[in-house]
Amino acid sequence: MKLKVASKILDANERIANENTGILKSKGIFSINLMSSPGAGKTTLLEKTIIALSSKIKIAVIEGDVAGSDDAERIDKLHIPVIQINTGGGCHLDASMVQEAVNDLPLEGVKLLFIENVGNLVCPAAFNLGEDIKVMLLSMTEGHDKPLKYPNMFQTSSALVINKIDLAPYVNADIEKIKKDALSLNPSMKIFEVSCQTGEGVEKWTDWLLTLCS
Amino acid sequence: MHEVSVAESLLKTVIDQAETHNCTKVDKVIIKIGRASGIVSEALTFAFDALKPGTIAQNAVIEVIDVPVSGICHSCGSDFNVDEKYVLACPCCGSPSFKLTAGAELELSELEVN
Numbered sequence: 001m002k003l004k005v006a007s008k009i010l011d012a013n014e015r016i017a018n019e020n021t022g023i024l025k026s027k028g029i030f031s032i033n034l035m036s037s038p039g040a041g042k043t044t045l046l047e048k049t050i051i052a053l054s055s056k057i058k059i060a061v062i063e064g065d066v067a068g069s070d071d072a073e074r075i076d077k078l079h080i081p082v083i084q085i086n087t088g089g090g091c092h093l094d095a096s097m098v099q100e101a102v103n104d105l106p107l108e109g110v111k112l113l114f115i116e117n118v119g120n121l122v123c124p125a126a127f128n129l130g131e132d133i134k135v136m137l138l139s140m141t142e143g144h145d146k147p148l149k150y151p152n153m154f155q156t157s158s159a160l161v162i163n164k165i166d167l168a169p170y171v172n173a174d175i176e177k178i179k180k181d182a183l184s185l186n187p188s189m190k191i192f193e194v195s196c197q198t199g200e201g202v203e204k205w206t207d208w209l210l211t212l213c214s
Numbered sequence: 215m216h217e218v219s220v221a222e223s224l225l226k227t228v229i230d231q232a233e234t235h236n237c238t239k240v241d242k243v244i245i246k247i248g249r250a251s252g253i254v255s256e257a258l259t260f261a262f263d264a265l266k267p268g269t270i271a272q273n274a275v276i277e278v279i280d281v282p283v284s285g286i287c288h289s290c291g292s293d294f295n296v297d298e299k300y301v302l303a304c305p306c307c308g309s310p311s312f313k314l315t316a317g318a319e320l321e322l323s324e325l326e327v328n
Contacts, residue, residue: 003325005231009224009245010320091216123216126252148302148310152252184310 013127016095020130023102024113029060030213031113033129035153036137037146038119041163043071044196045137045205046114050078052206057111057213062101064093064118071116081105092123095130111213121150133158133212140164144174147181154182159190161205166195220253221261224322228271232327240271242326248281248319249299255280283317 008014024031036042043063050059060081063071072084083101085093098115107113115131117124125134136157138146141164147154154160160182168175179191190208194201224245232240243262247255255278266272284295289309296305301317303310 001237001327003231003235003237003327005227005322005325007227007231007322008320009220009227009322012223012226090219092219094219122252126216151300151302151310181310187311 010127013095016099017128017130020095020099020102021132023099024130024132027107027110029107029110029113031115031129031131031133033115033117033124033131033134034137035117035121035124035134035157036119036139037121037142040119040137040139040142041196042116042119042137043074045161045163045194046075046116047078048196048199048202049114049206049209050075050080052202053112053209054078056210058109059112059114060105060107060110062093062098062105062113062115064097064116066090066118081107081110087118091118091120092127093117093129094127098129112209121146121153125152125156135159135161137161137163138178140168140173140175141171142173143171144177144181147178147185151185154185154189157186157189159192159208161192161194163194163196165193165200166198217253217257218261218265220320221258221265224258224262225265225269225271227322228274228325229269231322231325232270235327237327238270239328240274240325241328242277242324243271243274243322244277244279244324244326246279246281246319246321246323248283248317250283250301250314250317251320253320279323281316281319283314285312285314285317287312 034042061075063084066087069084072082075082083105085097134157136153192205247253259276287304288311290307292306294305304312
């Protein structure tokens with residue numbers, strides 16, 4: 001017997017992602033899936049963001065890594081709710097991992113949830129976690145060719161944060177090319193230029209976050 | 215890129231569908247894989263075969279329908295088809311701004327069951 005099915009293979013993930021959206025919406029939490037390659041500065045950006053917004057809104061963080069709890073330990077020092085997910089080799093977070101973390105986190109009063117994805121410029125773009133928006137972080141040291149090499153990441157993100165702009169003079173990377181290529185892939189993308197090291201540009205980014213949570 | 219987790223999801227969907235229709239055995243699983251889905255068919259089949267023993271799909275064979283990439287350009291408006299896996303620019307005008315209309319599929323299309 002033949003059965004016509006026509007269902008998306010990742011439907012199971014989509015269903016759980018939709019549940020996550022419902023859970024977070026009911027608690028009044030805005031959620032951001034933060035994606036980048038390893039070492040671009042996701043956790044450092046989160047540290048700067050949490051410190052800058054500590055007196056304004058309550059933030060929580062879900063940390064995704066293949067192994068270890070270094071990132072969660074860094075965030076924990078800032079005394080906000082944080083939980084570490086280890087994918088045990090998996091190259092991305094999926095919606096069920098996030099649901100488990102959301103259920104375990106104390107989220108009373110939290111307005112903004114960051115889900116720091118596994119460092120990877122390919123797979124995280126394919127898995128909906130139920131977040132409100134995806135934000136992509138790219139550091140100047142990765143080079144200006146990345147938008148056109150990893151188009152999916154740029155096409156699915158609402159904003160691009162370009163980090164390590166203080167290192168631009170030393171790495172021969174053209175920030176104008178990054179912005180031009182990112183916008184050609186995704187004309188509505190918001191772009192922020194920051195240095196988490198010097199603090200330059202961080203305020204514009206955190207001001208934007210506040211508008212999302214209001 | 216992440217064929218094992220996709221294969222887990224596929225196997226679960228196959229079993230759910232078969233059980234919904236009161237079937238006890240799945241013989242064939244026909245899936246559509248777009249060339250721009252980022253999924254390597256051989257790796258997905260390999261992972262599925264590794265996961266299926268002990269389930270009602272343990273004898274199921276995967277048949278892959280390969281879906282080429284096509285799109286519509288935001289700049290020049292042309293409908294285009296390409297042979298490549300990735301499209302970085304419209305083949306007609308070179309613009310990187312386009313919408314894929316096919317090629318991203320990752321779908322369970324049909325089952326042969328008993």
